[in-house]
Amino acid sequence: MYDVIIIGAGIIGSSVAYYLSQYDIKVAILEASNDVSNGTSKANSGIIHAGYDPKENSLMAKFNVEGAKITKEICRKLDVPYNQCGALVVGYNDEDINTINTLYKRGLNNGVENIEIIDREKLIELEPQINPQAKCALYCKDSAIVSPWELTYALAETAVKNGVKLFLENEVTCIEKCEETFVVTTKKDKYQARYIVNAAGIYADKVNEMIGKKQFTIIPVKGDYYLLDKSESSKVHHTIFQCPDKDGKGVLVSITVDGNVIVGPDAKVVEKIDTSTTSSSLDFVKRKAYKTISTLDFSENIRNFAGIRAKSDRDDFIIEESKDVKNFFNIAGIASPGLSSALAIGKYYLDWLMEKETFQKKEHYIDTRKKIRVRELSVQQKDELIKKNPLYGRIICRCETVTEGEIVDSMTSIIPAVSLDGVKRRTNAQMGRCQGGFCSEKIALLLMKYHNLSYKDILQDDVGSNILLSRAKEK
Numbered sequence: 204m205y206d207v208i209i210i211g212a213g214i215i216g217s218s219v220a221y222y223l224s225q226y227d228i229k230v231a232i233l234e235a236s237n238d239v240s241n242g243t244s245k246a247n248s249g250i251i252h253a254g255y256d257p258k259e260n261s262l263m264a265k266f267n268v269e270g271a272k273i274t275k276e277i278c279r280k281l282d283v284p285y286n287q288c289g290a291l292v293v294g295y296n297d298e299d300i301n302t303i304n305t306l307y308k309r310g311l312n313n314g315v316e317n318i319e320i321i322d323r324e325k326l327i328e329l330e331p332q333i334n335p336q337a338k339c340a341l342y343c344k345d346s347a348i349v350s351p352w353e354l355t356y357a358l359a360e361t362a363v364k365n366g367v368k369l370f371l372e373n374e375v376t377c378i379e380k381c382e383e384t385f386v387v388t389t390k391k392d393k394y395q396a397r398y399i400v401n402a403a404g405i406y407a408d409k410v411n412e413m414i415g416k417k418q419f420t421i422i423p424v425k426g427d428y429y430l431l432d433k434s435e436s437s438k439v440h441h442t443i444f445q446c447p448d449k450d451g452k453g454v455l456v457s458i459t460v461d462g463n464v465i466v467g468p469d470a471k472v473v474e475k476i477d478t479s480t481t482s483s484s485l486d487f488v489k490r491k492a493y494k495t496i497s498t499l500d501f502s503e504n505i506r507n508f509a510g511i512r513a514k515s516d517r518d519d520f521i522i523e524e525s526k527d528v529k530n531f532f533n534i535a536g537i538a539s540p541g542l543s544s545a546l547a548i549g550k551y552y553l554d555w556l557m558e559k560e561t562f563q564k565k566e567h568y569i570d571t572r573k574k575i576r577v578r579e580l581s582v583q584q585k586d587e588l589i590k591k592n593p594l595y596g597r598i599i600c601r602c603e604t605v606t607e608g609e610i611v612d613s614m615t616s617i618i619p620a621v622s623l624d625g626v627k628r629r630t631n632a633q634m635g636r637c638q639g640g641f642c643s644e645k646i647a648l649l650l651m652k653y654h655n656l657s658y659k660d661i662l663q664d665d666v667g668s669n670i671l672l673s674r675a676k677e678k
Contacts, residue, residue, distance in 0.1 A: 204395050205229045205368075208387055209554070210375055210410055211402035212236075213244040214355045214542055215534050216547030220362035221399050225570075226553075226562040230367045231394055232359070235374035235406075235462045237666050238625050239618060240355035242404045243541070245628060246478065246510030248428075248455060248465060251275075252540040253290065255310030255318060262520040263562040266312045267540040270547035271345065277546055278349060281357035281572040284460035290346030290442040291330065293337045293495065302446040303341045310343070314518045317344040332438045332496050346442055350460050351542055352628040358549075358573055363617050364569050370394075372666060375403075378414040379627060385414070398530045400552060405476060405513040407521075407535035410529065415528040418537060420516045423476060426468025427484040429492075430506040432636050435499065443495050454491035456499070459632060463604075466499070468510065480507045481487055505636055512538040516675065522548060524555075560634065579605035599649075600642040602635020610646060614653040621654060621664035623670070624648065647671075 209216045214236035257263035278285035292301045292575045310318045373389035387394045403410040408421040440456035515536025525531040589596035595608035613620040613629035618627045633639030647661045658671045
């Protein structure tokens, strides 16, 4: 019997688990995939918005502003890459200038600090390669970028270290209410709890309807991205937006915490959950991006990918107890600024639960995390590390300078990587210019060794993504 079951191990479910794990609360996370951060959380822009975009007095505004402040501190404690690079919303005409003035006033009303409207001269000083037709911009110094999947891992790992139980490959198929408890059936087992948190992302409406009446509909919105090589990083210094329209914040051009340039997304409502990219969407993204910086060289593209945002038929986040099922709590429709808001939402759920019951805070809570990144160490630090463990002296991924020691760490951690992409998101191996052309074979061999797998068992990412089916020829 658990006190709380969280359905979904994305950034929202992991944030809730992180806060609950600070108290003597028995918590389980049920995740359909074979890893955490395997849905929307692994495929987004990684932007921590300051909070000038959401409408005043909305849940989006409240949690965005609170969450952005919390995220900075949590990233410091849990050793998650974070760069407060600032953001610009660029205006090109009178209509854009009116929008920028509206966003500025909205930001002040929402409690955003360090925000100002700058003229063309200041804009060019900040971004020398900006489109010469730009007239002004909204400048927010507190906007930041993070690694979205690493933040999710850090929160989930911290929660598990402190007693939360994580059950992967446990897709929920049925939820029943038995007096004061819930029985949750998955494809593997049954679990019982007194409270349920529905953080199932694009499937949140389906999970809600397993136990209650239809209260909302999730509208999956697909967005395609370019990831440009680090050779383009000198052209971009901030997160740069065009003025938002009815489709959202639009196509952005931004640096990433790893030094690449990310461009996208578009916004296309889809019925089928499909993360393949399309030439039409990518052409649209490219055309839009050229309006921001016309000198971007898309021949330096090293990766295209698509993510699915879980918008809802409401014009705000859904963060509430079910109207007809007591103790069943929906956290749904968490599209942008969901990443920015996640930690504030997790804290809000803890506060809601503590109003119902009293739990004691743990005396020996582990609230720090330190990750070895060999490429960031000094020569002396590398020498000392290699003396202790020679695996940190063998480079597997040349593009990103990732060692065998770091890859083994990812496979033997408290939430181990079980696929090539799982290793990639934890270590950056395969994220460089060659996209795994040099190192993926070596990583596959390490997966076979540390997880006792055959070559047929090697996965690209989720269950079913086997990359090797048979030998081309026998020896």
